[in-house]
Amino acid sequence: MTARPAGARSVERLGAPGGSAYISITDVDKSYGAESPIAALKDINLDIKAGEFISIVGPSGCGKSTLLKCIAGLQPISAGSISIRNQPVNAPPEDMAIVFQRDVLFDWRTVLDNVLMLVEFKGLRRKDYHERGLKLLREYGLDGYAQRFPWELSGGMRQRVAICRAIIVDPDLLLMDEPFGALDAMTRDDLNAELERLWYETRKTVVFITHGIDEAVYLGDRVVVMARNPGRIAEIVEIDIPRPRPLSIRQTEDFGKYVQHIRHLFASMGLVKAE
Numbered sequence: 001m002t003a004r005p006a007g008a009r010s011v012e013r014l015g016a017p018g019g020s021a022y023i024s025i026t027d028v029d030k031s032y033g034a035e036s037p038i039a040a041l042k043d044i045n046l047d048i049k050a051g052e053f054i055s056i057v058g059p060s061g062c063g064k065s066t067l068l069k070c071i072a073g074l075q076p077i078s079a080g081s082i083s084i085r086n087q088p089v090n091a092p093p094e095d096m097a098i099v100f101q102r103d104v105l106f107d108w109r110t111v112l113d114n115v116l117m118l119v120e121f122k123g124l125r126r127k128d129y130h131e132r133g134l135k136l137l138r139e140y141g142l143d144g145y146a147q148r149f150p151w152e153l154s155g156g157m158r159q160r161v162a163i164c165r166a167i168i169v170d171p172d173l174l175l176m177d178e179p180f181g182a183l184d185a186m187t188r189d190d191l192n193a194e195l196e197r198l199w200y201e202t203r204k205t206v207v208f209i210t211h212g213i214d215e216a217v218y219l220g221d222r223v224v225v226m227a228r229n230p231g232r233i234a235e236i237v238e239i240d241i242p243r244p245r246p247l248s249i250r251q252t253e254d255f256g257k258y259v260q261h262i263r264h265l266f267a268s269m270g271l272v273k274a275e
């Protein structure tokens with residue numbers, strides 16, 4: 001889609017460096033299993049700029065999580081190359097944090113101790129991050145919960161803790177694997193708006209996986225639409241909707257056009273009914 005709604009600004013014009021890629025994915029294949037291999041990814045080519053928000057949407061089993069794990073250095077690729085800042089990815093990059101669908105909080109640690117976990121893993125001094133941890137919890141509506149335990153929180157609150165934990169060390173790259181997939185619609189809306197604000201204020205490079213077309217369009221500078229058997233990129237849709245994006249932007253005609261376009265792509269794959 002090339003239509004540019006009036007007033008739209010591209011990422012470049014919002015200050016993200018253009019030109020060379022921050023993440024470069026070239027001719028990537030990924031198979032699982034040696035005897036009868038499953039082709040999880042085939043011919044993946046994607047360049048991601050620093051400060052870009054990339055949404056990846058696609059049907060179950062199309063390789064979204066596999067792609068994220070390959071970028072994260074958690075799964076080796078079978079062919080092709082992935083580099084971050086021109087360095088081949090062989091292990092999890094230093095400046096990266098991941099948020100998963102299941103929040104992976106440790107129930108025996110307090111909320112603040114969970115937030116400070118990455119600080120400990122990276123060998124940084126807890127006391128240098130204590131105040132920032134409390135500030136993040138305040139910003140994410142968790143004032144007064146620092147000394148509570150994860151099992152005392154709702155699903156949305158737990159996921160907010162997981163986001164605070166990911167961003168406390170200020171990573172350049174944030175990888176998110178269906179982080180809001182298990183939440184009710186209202187909580188998901190809140191967290192979508194908070195993530196949009198976080199991105200707008202910090203311009204981190206974000207790769208965000210979702211099953212939700214609306215969520216992908218609302219958050220993304222580009223939406224990578226994937227197909228399955230084998231897992232591949234069907235189309236990359238540039239979302240030329242101005243930022244910051246209030247949730248109400250989802251009611252606009254421009255927004256609806258992008259959602260329809262992606263729905264049609266899925267309909268052409270036989271995944272949803274055409275409208």
Ligand SMILES: Nc1ncnc2c1ncn2[C@@H]1O[C@H](COP(=O)(O)OP(=O)(O)OP(=O)(O)O)[C@@H](O)[C@H]1O
Binds near residue numbers: 040059064066067231
């Ligand atoms: N560790 C693994 N070992 C073997 N096969 C795997 C493994 N992980 C994923 N697969 C297979 O690779 C394919 C892609 O899986 P993947 O989890 O990446 O898809 P996905 O798009 O993230 O799916 P979902 O949306 O359901 O989470 C599937 O066929 C899956 O069965």
